[in-house]
Structure formats: structure tokens, C-alpha cells
Amino acid sequence: MHPNLASSLASLLLLTALSADAAQLFRQPATTQPLPTELAMDCSQLEREIARLQPLTYSYKPAFHQNPYQGVALTAGTLLSQFYYLYHGYDYYLDYREQARIMPAQEKIARLQQLKAEQRCFL
Numbered sequence: 001m002h003p004n005l006a007s008s009l010a011s012l013l014l015l016t017a018l019s020a021d022a023a024q025l026f027r028q029p030a031t032t033q034p035l036p037t038e039l040a041m042d043c044s045q046l047e048r049e050i051a052r053l054q055p056l057t058y059s060y061k062p063a064f065h066q067n068p069y070q071g072v073a074l075t076a077g078t079l080l081s082q083f084y085y086l087y088h089g090y091d092y093y094l095d096y097r098e099q100a101r102i103m104p105a106q107e108k109i110a111r112l113q114q115l116k117a118e119q120r121c122f123l
Contacts, residue, residue, distance in 0.1 A: 027103065032111055035111075039115070041115070043116065043119060046116050046119075046121060047116070050112050053105045053112075054109065056101075057105050057106050059098050061094060064091075069091070070088065070091065073087035074088075
């Protein structure tokens, strides 16, 4: 690759990565401002809501090394066709979707726990 082309490409990538309007690739800090409906809850209602949300934070998707399909895809990709390596990308996408499902529940639980602390709820 030509040195000028490589440096211009690197600077373009750097400018894109540093722009303020770049895509949100990482989780941002959650807001701790409770909603008006949450402010109206008493201690027992807050505790019940946290208990209701807790199962939504569980992930039943196996980790990389516990997932049998990962081993099959790796073996088949090595022995048969590189096409099977695409499963690893698909599995990563499933992880991303799983985290996108879990994060709102975790943020709401954190908000409710903060509200419980402010109301001095000790159950």
C-alpha cells in the first residue's frame, strides 16, 4: 500500500472514530433520575418491581466455550468449508442482542435501588 494512501486512510479512520456524532458502540452511563410513576411507589412496591425485573437480567445463552455449536462450527470450518466460520459472527450478534435486552432492566433496577436508598427502605 502506498504510504500516503495508508496515512490518509488512517487519519480518516481516526477522525471518524473521534467525531462526537459517531455511532454509540459502548454503553453510556445510565440516568438515575426516577420517573414520576417510580417516585409515587412506596418501599414494598419498589421491592416487588425489582423482584419482577430481576429475571429479565438473566441470560440463558451459553458462553463461548460452553456452546457446543461453536465447537461444531470451528471443526466444520477447519475440515469442510470456511463458510461454517460465519456462525461465530452470528453468535456474536446474538450476544449483542442479548445484552441489548438485559441492559434496560439492569438500568431500571439500579434506578429503583437508588430510589429505595433515598427513601431509606430497609426490608
